[in-house]
Amino acid sequence: MIPRQLKSRGVLALLSMAALLVLLSCNPADNQSTFEAASPEAQKLLDLLAIIGWAAVAVFVVVEGILIYAVIRYARRRNDNTMPAQTHGNTPLEIGWTIAPAIVLAVIAVPTVIYIFDLESEPPEDSLNVIVTGHQWWWEFEYPEENVITANELRLPVERPVRLLLRSDDVIHSFWIPKLQGKVDVIPNNENWLKFTPMETGEFYAQCAEFCGVAHSHMRFRVIVEEPDEFDAWVANYHELATRPAPADGSDEAQGAQLFASRGCLLCHAVNGPASAEARLALKEGFERGELRFPAPNLTNFGTRGTLAAGLLDNDAGGENLRAWLSDPDSVKEGNRMAELATVYIDPDSELSALEVSQLAAYLLSLK
Ligand SMILES: [Cu+2]
Numbered sequence: 001m002i003p004r005q006l007k008s009r010g011v012l013a014l015l016s017m018a019a020l021l022v023l024l025s026c027n028p029a030d031n032q033s034t035f036e037a038a039s040p041e042a043q044k045l046l047d048l049l050a051i052i053g054w055a056a057v058a059v060f061v062v063v064e065g066i067l068i069y070a071v072i073r074y075a076r077r078r079n080d081n082t083m084p085a086q087t088h089g090n091t092p093l094e095i096g097w098t099i100a101p102a103i104v105l106a107v108i109a110v111p112t113v114i115y116i117f118d119l120e121s122e123p124p125e126d127s128l129n130v131i132v133t134g135h136q137w138w139w140e141f142e143y144p145e146e147n148v149i150t151a152n153e154l155r156l157p158v159e160r161p162v163r164l165l166l167r168s169d170d171v172i173h174s175f176w177i178p179k180l181q182g183k184v185d186v187i188p189n190n191e192n193w194l195k196f197t198p199m200e201t202g203e204f205y206a207q208c209a210e211f212c213g214v215a216h217s218h219m220r221f222r223v224i225v226e227e228p229d230e231f232d233a234w235v236a237n238y239h240e241l242a243t244r245p246a247p248a249d250g251s252d253e254a255q256g257a258q259l260f261a262s263r264g265c266l267l268c269h270a271v272n273g274p275a276s277a278e279a280r281l282a283l284k285e286g287f288e289r290g291e292l293r294f295p296a297p298n299l300t301n302f303g304t305r306g307t308l309a310a311g312l313l314d315n316d317a318g319g320e321n322l323r324a325w326l327s328d329p330d331s332v333k334e335g336n337r338m339a340e341l342a343t344v345y346i347d348p349d350s351e352l353s354a355l356e357v358s359q360l361a362a363y364l365l366s367l368k
Helices: 004-024 040-073 091-120 228-243 252-262 277-288 320-327 337-345 354-365
Strands: 128-135 138-143 148-151 153-157 162-168 173-176 184-186 192-196 202-208 220-226
Touching: 040 091, 040 192, 128 153, 128 173, 138 153, 148 153, 148 228, 153 228, 162 173, 162 184, 184 192, 220 228, 252 354, 320 354
Parallel strands: 128 162, 153 220
Antiparallel strands: 128 138, 138 148, 162 192, 173 184, 173 202, 202 220
16 A cells, blocks of 8 residues: 555645646747737737636635635534534525626626727738638648739738738638737638737747648648848749749759659649739639649749748758658658649659659759
């Protein structure tokens, strides 16, 4: 038998370990912690959490206090066999326990409803518009006014309000940038929207927050908040790349550019900027007829991206991760649609050689 003292020490150790674990998970500096807000909208959610949290603490303390008091004060004493006084109805008590929850409810409901209206109100006219499309298992970002389509990295100028229109191409996803805004479902055949104003420059981690299939946990993305002139330069660079002719000098990049067309990559990926509305419609119809391409990340400025395969890997300058991805996407990100669908379009017997892979990687990394 374990001695009592040891037993209670064990329980104490276990409890403190659990408490430590809980506290560790609250580190505001963590990439996906909501305890640090980088936008007024996220700050409002954090404030609301504090109000509700403290209200819950107050309720807990009062209820447990009364409970413990009653247990100690009114416990049956040894050898006391008298029947305690029986109470039927107590008007002040009943009024009390009706009013108290109403007050608690008001403390929680009033700020909640105010915040809901606030967050639902139309964003300012000069907001940056971005159309977000969730795909199994990556994110597409279209800037309709800037005429830019990119993937997996959402670039935003600091201190400018953004309005995101959220769509899904397939199943239900959930769009979540923990430090910038609450999550919103991304639903097929339906449009949701979300607004916020990023107030700090830097890189923010984000993630699909609704189970959407095998690679759901790898459906991440990054939000890069930068100075307005850096953002403008990024847009300008995109347009320069969209019109830059493919290299034609026999270098690795030039070979890669040719392979990009001849090995079927272009069936799914665009590298020439956003296609016109007509071209996109034709592609969509072509795909629906089973003839043409599957939606895939736009690679026009792929060389500017810091990550690869929806935030899963670093897009390192040496191209090591990119070569691993091109050689065998499934070993990098199990279940991804590039691996699955490539077998439909690309002759499965003609795998890319190591040379072809490195030429393709050289080409893609030059797109910056
Ligand atoms: Cu998901």
